[in-house]
Amino acid sequence: MTHNMNFEPEEEWEASISAMLSGLGPVDPPEGFxxxxxxxxxxxxxxxxxxLGALTACALxxxxxxxxxxxxxxxxxxxxLAEQHSxxxxxFFNPFQTEPLPEAEMSNPDELIAQLPQLELPSGLEPKAxxxxxxxxxxxxxETNAASDAVSIFHQPGLVDFSMLPEEGLMMIExxxxxVDAEQxxxxxxxxxxxxxxxxxxxxxxxxxxxxxPKPTAVDKLSEAMNTIxxxxxxxxxx
Amino acid sequence: MSVETxxxxxxSWEEVAETHGRFxxxxxxxxxxxxxxxxxxxxxxxxxxxxxxxxxxxxxxxGWLSRITTNAFLDRVRKQKRxxxxxxxxxxxxxxxxxxxxxxxxxxxxxxxxxxxxxAQLQVExxxxxxxxxxxxxxxxxxxxxxxxxxxxxxxxxxxxRSKLRxxxx
Numbered sequence: 099m100t101h102n103m104n105f106e107p108e109e110e111w112e113a114s115i116s117a118m119l120s121g122l123g124p125v126d127p128p129e130g131f132x133x134x135x136x137x138x139x140x141x142x143x144x145x146x147x148x149x150l151g152a153l154t155a156c157a158l159x160x161x162x163x164x165x166x167x168x169x170x171x172x173x174x175x176x177x178x179l180a181e182q183h184s185x186x187x188x189x190f191f192n193p194f195q196t197e198p199l200p201e202a203e204m205s206n207p208d209e210l211i212a213q214l215p216q217l218e219l220p221s222g223l224e225p226k227a228x229x230x231x232x233x234x235x236x237x238x239x240x241e242t243n244a245a246s247d248a249v250s251i252f253h254q255p256g257l258v259d260f261s262m263l264p265e266e267g268l269m270m271i272e273x274x275x276x277x278v279d280a281e282q283x284x285x286x287x288x289x290x291x292x293x294x295x296x297x298x299x300x301x302x303x304x305x306x307x308x309x310x311x312p313k314p315t316a317v318d319k320l321s322e323a324m325n326t327i328x329x330x331x332x333x334x335x336x337x
Numbered sequence: 338m339s340v341e342t343x344x345x346x347x348x349s350w351e352e353v354a355e356t357h358g359r360f361x362x363x364x365x366x367x368x369x370x371x372x373x374x375x376x377x378x379x380x381x382x383x384x385x386x387x388x389x390x391x392x393x394x395x396x397x398x399x400g401w402l403s404r405i406t407t408n409a410f411l412d413r414v415r416k417q418k419r420x421x422x423x424x425x426x427x428x429x430x431x432x433x434x435x436x437x438x439x440x441x442x443x444x445x446x447x448x449x450x451x452x453x454x455x456x457a458q459l460q461v462e463x464x465x466x467x468x469x470x471x472x473x474x475x476x477x478x479x480x481x482x483x484x485x486x487x488x489x490x491x492x493x494x495x496x497x498x499r500s501k502l503r504x505x506x507x
Binding site: 111112115116118119120122124125126127128131132135136180181183184185188189222241242243244245246247280281282283297298300 | 350351354355358359360362363366367372375376379380381383384385387388389391392404405408409411412415452453456467468470471472474485496499500502503506
């Protein structure tokens with residue numbers, strides 16, 4: 099069980115306690131646990147009781163209520179955003195172990211944060227960095243300054259086209275439509291007129307955040323629908 | 338249990354779970370103190386490993402896993418403190434209750450379970466460094482890095498943790 103031979107001078111009793119503790123052997127997980135952990139279902143699965151029919155109806159209602167012709171809204175590239183999160187978090191918190199940050203750091207984070215929909219994140223999470231990608235803005239939060247604990251919130255203007263995201267991730271959280279990949283801790287939500295993708299929060303944490311999500315207004319929906327129509331007809335975007 | 342592999346390649350997530358699952362589970366169990374919490378913790382660790390592998394630079398892989406496991410455990414503790422389900426002790430110097438049979442010579446066969454019970458009763462700020470040092474065998478320097486605290490703090494917490502265990506055992 100000894101990892102290295104870094105012995106330190108200790109009193110006899112202390113060495114005795116240390117020796118007893120070092121005798122605690124490895125612990126086997128319950129049979130089948132690791133296989134189950136590797137293939138575990140989304141954390142929300144047991145807490146969300148929507149049937150397949152309800153999910154389908156929900157997705158359909160979403161497509162209509164959000165003014166979305168199929169493919170007309172924002173479809174967050176969730177895998178890319180998860181990679182972006184990992185890259186930025188690792189680069190920011192472990193600058194000596196990873197490649198330099200991409201050249202996209204925002205020069206005025208205060209201005210950016212004021213523009214973002216206000217979400218109630220878990221207490222302790224503090225904004226650390228802000229980045230602008232080609233089609234998103236990323237706010238990086240952390241409580242412990244560890245890359246593994248970081249949370250990213252990606253903002254993309256427009257209404258989420260939930261119909262274009264994999265169906266198995268569609269669900270309602272606290273009556274708010276969402277798309278969830280629990281394995282990668284990714285959640286996609288609509289907050290006012292922005293698509294919000296959260297990376298790094300647990301199921302319980304997301305449920306709390308969802309309660310603070312501003313709902314899209316009728317004006318937002320109308321504006322998005324108008325933009326969609328005009329862009330299809332070749333007119334400039336109204337925004 | 339923890340051995341430097343010297344392997345320069347980054348394993349896949351599946352390989353991590355299969356090859357290092359027992360290592361992660363052992364640390365999770367020693368930190369959490371029971372199988373139920375250990376299983377929840379391992380789930381969280383595997384998610385973080387999956388996210389973090391993309392940026393992992395080959396090195397001390399089990400050290401990296403230990404750091405993730407420890408951070409995940411401390412996050413859970415912080416969350417529980419924010420939403421306590423039972424009253425938490427306020428006095429950081431409280432003495433662990435002595436074992437019921439402390440005055441009876443223990444059967445050597447029972448010692449690990451008994452020790453584990455006492456370890457689980459140890460306050461988190463002492464339990465974590467003691468587990469990392471004495472159970473997992475990491476150096477003071479490594480523990481200071483994992484916990485992001487000065488090495489003097491690590492030494493004193495380990496010393497006090499051991500002292501509390503000693504009191505509980507005698």
